[in-house]
Amino acid sequence: MTYILRNGRVVDPANGRDGIFDIEVRDGVIARVGQDLPIPEGAEVLDVPAGCVVTPGLIDMHVHLREPGQEHKETVASGVAAAVAGGFTAVACMPNTSPINDSAAVTRYIRDKADAARLARVYPIGAASVGSKGEQLAEIGELKAAGCVAVSDDGHPVKTALLMRRVLEYAGMLDVLVIDHCEDPTLKGDGVVHEGAVASELGLRGIPGEAEELWIERDITLAGLTRVPFHVAHLSTAGSLRAVRAGKARGIAVTCEVAPHHFVLTDEALRGYDTNTKMNPPLRPQADVDALIAGLADGSVDVIATDHAPHHADEKALSYDQAPFGITGLETCVSLTFDRLVHAGHIDLTRMVELLSVNPARILKVTGGALSEGAPADITVLAPDLPVTIQASSQHSLSKNMPFEGWQLRGGVAATIVDGRLVYRNLAVDGLGAWPSASVQ
Amino acid sequence: MSTPAPVTGLRGRHLLGISDLAPDEITLILDTADAMREVGERPIKKVPALRGRTIVNLFFEPSTRTRTSFEIAEKRLSADTLNLAVSTSSVVKGETLLDTVSNIEAMAPDMLVVRHASSGACHQLARHCRSRIVNAGDGLHEHPTQALLDAYTMRSHKGRLEGLQVAIVGDLLHSRVLRSNLLLLRKMGATVRVAAPRPLVPVGIEALGATPCRTIEEALDGADVVMMLRIQLERMQNNYFPSLREYFTLFGLTGERMGLAKPDAIVMHPGPMNRGVEIASEVADGPQAVILEQVANGVAVRMAVLYLLGGGNEE
DSSP: OOOEEEEEEEEEGGGGGGEEEEEETTEEEEEESSSSSOTTTTTOOOOOOOOOEEEEEEEEEOOOOOOTOTTTTOOOHHHHHHHHHTTTEEEEEEEOSSSSSSSSSHHHHHHHHHHHHHHSSSEEOOSGGGGGGGGHHHHOOHHHTTTEEEOOOOOOSOOHHHHHHHHHHHHHHTOOOOEEEOOHHHHHHHEEEEHHHHHOOOOHOOHHHHHHHHHHHHHHHHHHHHTTTTEESSOOHHHHHHHHHHHHTOOOOOEEEHHHHHHHHGGGTTTOGGGGGGOOOOOHHHHHHHHHHHHHHSSSEEEEOOOOOOOHHHHTSSSTSSSOOOOOTTTTTHHHHHHIITTTSSHHHHHHHIIIIIHHHHHHHHHHOOTTTHHHHHHHHEEEEEEEOOOOGGGGOOOOOTTTOEEEEEEEEEEEETTTTEEEOOOTTTTTTGGGOOOOO | OOOOOOOOSSSSSBBGGGGGOOOHHHHHHHHHHHHHHHTTTSSOOOOOOOTEEEEEEEEEOOHHHHHHHHHHHHHTTTOOOEEEOOGGGOOOOOOOOOHHHHHHHTTTOOOEEEEESSTTTHHHHHTTTEEEEEEETTTTTTTTHHHHHHHHHHHHHHHHSSTEEEEESOOOOOHHHHHHHHHHHHHHHEEEEEEEEEEGSSGGGGGGGGEESHHHHHHHOSSSSSEEEEOOOGGGGSSHHHHHHHHHHHHHHHHHHHHHSSSOEEOOSOOOOBBBBBOOOOHTTTTEEEEEEHHHHHHHHHHHHHHHHHHHHHH
């Protein structure tokens, strides 16, 4: 099947393109990118609505799909539906399923579910240690062969410096990325929110930002020792960013991601004890938010990743200190990024595409990140000026735990194309009614 | 200059914390407590103010004195009362707080007096419940009726709250009594100095309106009111301080240290006391101590709160 995405503003930083182009997609592959392309016989023409922007498919390198084991929160199928509705053509899913993804069997199970759903690509992230217990190195070779693109012990920071060294050396040997949830558990203690004046006033136990910073310093030091790339999950403080900048300046291959809630909300949001403001790392004060926005703008932050963490409403209905950490993010990320970063003047569209597509593809070494001829047609069409009202009830994730209900934002997703298949179409965007129907819309 | 009309009731449906109260509402509660104390001095200590009202004392955390104080207050107001001690461990794991309370609400009580080990639990309930909620202590957050009875006790001795110099010493980090007192005292124009071993001082305590001191001596200097907070014996195991012995040496309230406060200073403690840890018996039993008076005032203040919240006509 052949079709042409006609007259869209294409923002494709990897190929140095920002302008009106046509894209010819043939049999799931980008056949040609150019201006005023001839229409091959039998090809369909999809006119890109005015004002929309065509970008390489967005990639979320930090999500929790919960399957196997916690299908009441999310399944691979519901997670990828949420992904494509959020503009993501690919997601990388963390291994804290039940059982933990520390074996080829679990990895293949996840991939089979993703293949059956046929929406977004799913890249499993394997456990760095058996059961993510921080004791025995996981069979990273087998995990890679089964399809894992990275390893992480996720919510459990890799327990000892020695094990982290071994993980870096061994995964580095296999060219598998190492991602760490950076947090010193002994300093975190039983904290549930950022340690500061708001926590003190609300009587909630605090986690100092330094718990994250100490661990990042440790891991960057070990990445330097082993000369192996290392990626910081959900970085949240100014001090952490200073450590990453200093590591990069020393020539260490350290990269980092920031989650939208960390550049949008501060710990002031805790007032009212809404458990949908509870996540780990916790919401930080304004000074940290300002530093993260500066880092997103100047390039020291490499990636925006959502840390999409679905939890059932019943679980979030517990008291604040007992409710689980985490919020959903796949279906709010693009709107929050447009509204709070692009339209607020902090970053331009090119930078947005770097943060959400080019860099995650490069760091994970997966397909995508560019609209190159011959590449699989993973394409996102964004609607930068679309008025969006966030409503959990209209989202595709099985879980509704997010603190943005009713927010009115400018900017959203128009359509998502994976392997040339139109998998999501947003009928709120004028002109998309003329496009073929999509599995998610 | 126009004087605002005096308040005749509380503006909110619930008493979740001192943070919800305006200074005139605090004064109203304290003035009402004066009348309630008089009820407690009669031979027949009962008025019909809440006759026919049902109040459930819902304690998710063990309590003897606060629960007893509420219960006596309720009975003196002629309310029908029910005590439910729901130990958190016995709550079936996974049952939500809201489910537990919804079951009780289905029996149509008028008020719930709630204590819970989690900060914010009463606020979460208030979003869903029809009943009026009185916070009897939520986690480390607030214990508003304790702060009100403390203020009542201070006012009855000093005649005012404005301008008082209050010293608070003890486990500041884990104390909801501290938080409610800081909010109240700041609203009423008192100044507060606090002292504790550094690991027990909450981050950002200045923002809560207290001046932290390095020593108990500095905090006591010239104080009108000295409030000691309980040191829980298990804190030692988490290295908040090395030993009870050293705690008493550095932060215990002794007769000698009381000499630094004003001669007419009063000594308060929310109880239960650890004699020889945060307070020496010579002080706890001495002429300046008003600790048992606090307990007596607690009944009057809780009567005032329950009356003001539940005695009027429903809107």
